[in-house]
Amino acid sequence: MIKKNVICSFCGCLCDDLSITIEDGKITGVDNGCALANAKFLGKERxxxxxxxxxxxxxxxxxxxxxxxxxxxxxxxxxxxxxxxxxxxxxxxxxxxxxxxxxxxxxxxxxxxCHGPSILAIQEVGHPGCTLGQVKNRADLIIYWGCNPLEGHPRHMSRYTTYADGFFLKNAFRERKLIVVDVRKTMSSDVADEFIQIEPGGDYAVLSALRAIVRGEEKIIPESVSGVSKSQLKRVADMCKEARFGALFFGLGLTMSKNKYKNIRNAVELTDELSRHTKFTISAMRGHWxxxxxxxxxxxxxxxxxxxxxxxxxxxxxxxxxxxxxxxxxxxxxxxxxxxxxxxxxxxxxxxxxxxxxxxxxxxxxxxxxxxxxxxxxxxxxxxxxxxxxxxxxxxxxxxxxxxxxxxxxxxxxxxxxxxxxxxxxxxxx
Ligand code: SF4
Incomplete structure (x- = not known):
């Protein structure tokens, strides 16, 4: 027997398109799932x-x-x-x-x-978020900040962002721009159009610099901010302003690094700043399902x-x-x-x-x-x-x-x- 459209209860993506093969009351096959889903559905240890x-x-x-x-x-x-x-x-x-x-x-x-600091920031400054369906169908610019979706949420990119065609993006891989911000190279940064490598603990300063540039105050920005050149910051700010719909996703690399909830507050305020130019949203990459x-x-x-x-x-x-x-x-x-x-x-x-x-x-x-x-x-x-x-x-x-x-x-x-x-x-x- 094959059960279709099964929800995977492993990570916060809750992918709802799995096909599960059942023989003699036992699960013997998983289609559409990532490696984490396979381990969950086929796991024997309990x-x-x-x-x-x-x-x-x-x-x-x-x-x-x-x-x-x-x-x-x-x-x-x-x-x-x-x-x-x-x-x-x-x-x-x-x-x-x-x-x-x-x-x-x-x-x-x-x-x-994990995301306790995100909640504290949202309680202070609100949450300009949206559903993953909106992102899939509309977003032409994706930012992953302090997270590595290809390993942590393995189907996030293929269901909702880089590899997912949407109603207004018929060839998502070419039409969507991808920016990854992290302290080190990851599998996700390898597929990014722009990788911003910041010094550990430098998120707050980089977010503040981007906010200043988006506001037209780039003259106050030094040549380098937490290891990121001013020219790259200007390029990224332009990419964000030129997008029709931008979606920023952030992970524990932002919530649990130096400045904790203040980082998220700054990221929400950057989102607000960008929404004066275009449509921009921000969402947490929630881990457990x-x-x-x-x-x-x-x-x-x-x-x-x-x-x-x-x-x-x-x-x-x-x-x-x-x-x-x-x-x-x-x-x-x-x-x-x-x-x-x-x-x-x-x-x-x-x-x-x-x-x-x-x-x-x-x-x-x-x-x-x-x-x-x-x-x-x-x-x-x-x-x-x-x-x-x-x-x-x-x-x-x-x-x-x-x-x-x-x-x-x-x-x-x-x-x-x-x-x-x-x-x-x-x-x-x-
Ligand atoms: S990305 Fe997450 S929810 Fe989707 S199949 Fe993999 S583990 Fe399950």
């Missing part, structure tokens, strides 16, 4: 049963026992932290917020480690996109204080629930050391570095393969991922709901 820690050993158990233990850990905690959420369905994210509210804990998603969804769901439920503390009985948001890494670093939380994420692989050593000192619950189909610290790990159905669920594409378009094969695993939403119900029952008994 946790088959819930496990709990007993002393120094890890033992397999049943769902009921694992859920009971997870509920016990959470209800005994004074300041539980809930982290992850970018690799799960919107329905589970909503349940997670309810659970955190019930316990007066802190809930944060992985954007605090539903990290945008985590921000959306948290926002419509609490008013804030990440790092929300319910200790006061109301949502309180202060990134840098209520973000997961800072709470772990200060050894503030006394229990951690990780959903579809791997903080042990990405957070500073001091945060990981605290994970080793507190009970950790993990809800994830796979083992990862965080699994070494878990007291309970509950495997779940993989959304987009074994379970349906809502996801938001990197441009904020919600899509419904579909279940394509049957599996005996509970979904993330079911597991979190059952933990929630157990805690509610226990509170009612008190």
């Amino acid at each position: 946790l088959l049963k819930p496990v709990i820690r007993e002393g120094d050993s890890i033992k397999e158990t049943e769902y009921n026992t694992a859920i009971e233990k997870a509920a016990d850990i959470l209800k005994d905690a004074e300041r539980p932290l809930f982290f992850g959420w970018s690799g799960t369905q919107g329905e589970a994210q909503a349940k997670g917020v309810h659970l955190c509210m019930l316990l007066g804990g802190v809930i944060d998603n992985t954007s605090s480690l 539903n990290v945008y969804g985590a921000n959306e769901v948290f926002t419509w439920m609490t008013g804030y996109p990440y790092a929300i503390d319910f200790a006061r009985g109301i949502p309180f948001y202060n990134p840098g204080e209520t973000t997961a890494a800072e709470i772990l670093y200060r050894k503030e939380c006394d229990a951690l629930m990780v959903v579809s994420s791997d903080p042990a692989a990405h957070m500073p050593k001091k945060c990981v050391e605290h994970m080793a000192d507190i009970p950790v619950i993990q809800i994830d189909p796979h083992k990862n570095c965080t699994s070494f610290f878990t007291d309970v790990q509950i495997p779940v159905a993989i959304t987009g393969i074994e379970a349906s669920g809502t996801a938001y594409r990197m441009d904020g378009v919600p899509l419904r991922t579909k279940k394509i094969i049957d599996a005996d695993f509970l979904t993330d939403t079911e597991v979190i709901s059952r933990i929630y119900e157990r805690i509610l029952e226990a509170k009612a008994d008190v």
